[in-house]
Amino acid sequence: MxxxxxxxxxxxxxxxxxxxxxxxxxxxxxxxxxxxxxxxxxxxxxxxxxxxxxxxxxxxRKAEMHKIADAFEGAVGEIVEMVSSAATELEASANTLTTAAERSQQLATVVAAASEEASTNVQSVASASEELTTSVTEIGRQVQQSSQVANAAVNQARKTNDRVGELSKAAGRIGDVVQLINTIAEQTNLLALNATIEAARAGEAGRGFAVVAAEVKALAEQTAKATGEIGQQIAGIQEATLESVGAIKEIGDTIGRMSEISSTIAAAVEEQGASTREISRNIQHAAQGTSQVSSNITDVQRGASETGSASAQVFSAAQSLSVESNRLKLEVGRFLDSVRAG
Incomplete structure (x- = not known):
């Protein structure tokens, strides 16, 4: 027992x-x-x-925890991958934006330099046109017999001025300003050539007038060259101001008819005076346009700079997001390992 x-x-x-x-x-x-x-x-x-x-x-319980962990890993893993992919795309977009901003700044700098040169040449042409107008006025006072024909030219110039008033409204656009300067330069060449011929016909009295006309022609050629450079830098800004060209052509036609009607030097000189006064007004409009071009280019440069700064901030944020998404992925992995191990 x-x-x-x-x-x-x-x-x-x-x-x-x-x-x-x-x-x-x-x-x-x-x-x-x-x-x-x-x-x-x-x-x-x-x-x-x-x-x-x-x-x-x-x-x-362990099987249920594994099941929950697998479901959590699938859901969170997909979100983490989406965040990581979005961060990568955001970095690429920021790089592209930075490159575009730098390119815009470079182009704006080139255009600003060309615009500044054109503005300088336009001012020179304006000064020469004023001298030419003074010479024409002096000669006009010496030939009173051509006053009737000169009045007709003045009337035509007034009509042209009305049409150019519409051109002034469109001069705010950069492309129209460039074309306007080209048109004025071409017409100035024609007027300078015509003035040279008329000065030769005037003999000794037109010698000083011929010198001024030659200077106007040279400055007009420089202006045409500068506007050509602007045209190469600003693609697409080439809309022609056909109405203004037609109006100025009418002035040339009027001068031609006046030459046919009267062979006197006085009539031709007075018509040149009306034409140069009109050119002077148009050049002032062109000067305002080139000033606006410079102002717009400055705004473009400032905007490109701000865009570059913003893209740099976006790139930095994208990198931070990528780092955080990777860290989240690691933390989720550790959490799931501990859940499965438990």
Whole structure:
């Protein structure tokens, strides 16, 4: 009995209990030991069932955690990849924007230089035109007999001035300004050539007039060259002011008719005076236009500079976003590893 109880105490539930069925005290003790054995076996059974149940629950929880981790990894991983891809595209766009801004600044600098040169030449032509007008006025006072024909030229010039008023409204556009300067330069060449011929016909009285006309022609050629350079830099700004050209051509036609009607020097000189006054007004408009070109180019340079600064900030933000997305990806990976390991 003692041996059986000792083995039971050690957890051996397979031991047989001696003395069962006896009617004495040994039998009662054996019955008590048997009850103890039965309770111990039941306890072991319950413990085994509890352990199996806990193991099944642990495996189930682990499977559910893996499932949740996989779903989380799929959702967050897709978002992280989208953020990383967006950051890469943002960096590329910022680089493209920076390159475009730098190119705009370079082109604006070239155009600004050409515009400045054209403005200088226009001012020179304006000064020469004023000198030419003064010379024509002086000669006109010496030949009063041509006043009637000169009045007709003045009337034509007034009509032309009305038409050029419309041109003044369009002169705010850079392309029209460039074409206007070209038109004025060409007409100035024609007028200077005509003035040279008329000065030769005037003899000694027109010698000073011929010098001024030659200077006007040279300055007009310089103006044409400068406007050509602007035209090469500003593609697309080439709309012609046909109405203004037609109006100025009418002045030339009037001068031609006056030459045919009267062979006197006075008539031709007075017509030249009206023409040069009109040219002087147009050159002033052209000077205002070139000034506006310079102002617009300055705005372009400032805008390109601001664009470059903004693109640099975008690029920096894109890089930061890329770094943060990579860090988030690593942190998510560590979190999922810890979840799966648990």
């Amino acid at each position: 003692v041996l059986s109880m000792s083995r039971l105490a050690k957890g051996d539930s397979a031991v047989a209990v001696p003395g069962l069925g006896r009617a004495d005290e040994i039998g009662e003790m054996a019955d008590a030991v048997q009850v103890f054995k039965t309770n111990m076996m039941e306890t072991e059974r319950l413990r085994a069932e509890q352990s199996a149940h806990e193991q099944r629950q642990s495996q189930q």
